[in-house]
Amino acid sequence: MAATLTSDCSIALPKASVHADERVPSRRRITPEAGHALEVLGHAIEYLTEEFVESGAEFSARNAQLEAVRMLMGLNRQVYFECPVLPTLGQKIRAALHLHTA
Numbered sequence: 001m002a003a004t005l006t007s008d009c010s011i012a013l014p015k016a017s018v019h020a021d022e023r024v025p026s027r028r029r030i031t032p033e034a035g036h037a038l039e040v041l042g043h044a045i046e047y048l049t050e051e052f053v054e055s056g057a058e059f060s061a062r063n064a065q066l067e068a069v070r071m072l073m074g075l076n077r078q079v080y081f082e083c084p085v086l087p088t089l090g091q092k093i094r095a096a097l098h099l100h101t102a
Contacts, residue, residue, distance in 0.1 A: 026085045041079065
């Protein structure tokens with residue numbers, strides 16, 4: 001699946017898989033190191049995006065600034081998704097009940 005910005009520029013987006021436990025937005029345990037990396041990457045993405053918009057440049061698949069933003073966004077997602085998912089309250093309760101019934 002791709003989101004098209006203009007006729008000559010598209011960005012591939014991963015397909016979202018929905019499992020029964022993933023219907024509720026999940027929270028992640030973000031370490032201080034991962035949090036710092038996400039903060040730095042976020043600032044870099046914001047800076048390059050604002051610079052691109054203010055320059056008035058055209059959207060193009062070959063634009064180096066847009067490619068840099070895309071790469072930084074990919075790294076941002078990678079850091080975020082490497083953080084472990086925290087179980088929801090419902091998952092914790094189900095796990096506790098299964099322990100006591102076994």
